[in-house]
Amino acid sequence: MSSANEQGEIFPTRLKLRRIDPERNIRRFYLMQVQPDLFGGASLIREWGRIGNCGRVLVEHHADEGEAASSLMTIARAKGRRGYGA
Structure with missing residues (x-):
């Protein structure tokens, strides 16, 4: 039987990506989190923007955590594929 920690490694619920290219003056972040909602589903919360500034936020609603993950x-x-990495 698998533990919750093993499940978390297979299907991440939080991921932070960065894209930094000093020559092109690119310093961006992209943060995603899966969180359960009050209605039995799950939400994927996405935040992105320039590192050091407030980012934009988008919330996607999904039927369950698996779909959101x-x-x-x-x-x-x-x-x-666009150059972001952990």
Whole structure:
């Protein structure tokens, strides 16, 4: 039987990415968190912007935590292709 810690490693509920390129003056962050909501579902909270400044926030509502974690991983792959890393 797997523990909650093992489950967290397989399906992350929090991910912080950065993209830094001094030559192009790029210093950006992208933060994603999966949180349960009050209605039995889950929300994916996304925050992004320039490092050192307040970011923009977007909340996506999903039917369950698995669906929200899947969305998090899809976005993380897309951000990885654009140069973001942990």
